[in-house]
Amino acid sequence: MVTHPFHPLTGRELEILYVKRRSFALVFVCASGAGRSVTLPQAWTDLGVAAEQHPLAVEGLCAARALVNALVSRGADQYGGGS
Incomplete structure (x- = not known):
């Protein structure tokens, strides 16, 4: 199918x-x-692969966004600034 x-x-x-x-x-x-x-x-x-198991499924994209947010936050803290 x-x-x-x-x-x-x-x-x-x-x-x-x-x-x-x-x-x-x-x-x-x-x-x-x-x-x-x-x-x-x-x-x-x-x-x-079932859609819900694919890395680009909603859950995978949310996890990727959370990782990006954490890395950006860590970089801002480490270098004392924003973007």
């Missing part, structure tokens, strides 16, 4: 014709109807 939120086929289950490796990642070549095929990175399907 296509899970990428901005892909036009999101939510559709496609038949995987074959799998290949591209730059250290798997991609699926899938039948998309009318004799056509579409190539999808594994991460854009339900066979990829």
Whole structure:
């Protein structure tokens, strides 16, 4: 199933014709109807990493922001100033 939120086929289950490796990642070549095929990175399907486990999920972004805030605060304290 296509899970990428901005892909036009999101939510559709496609038949995987074959799998290949591209730059250290798997991609699926899938039948998309009318004799056509579409190539999808594994991460854009339900066979990829779940969105909530991805580092760019909301939780991951919040954790990154908290780290940046802590580093900025530490730098301001250490060097006696602001930005």
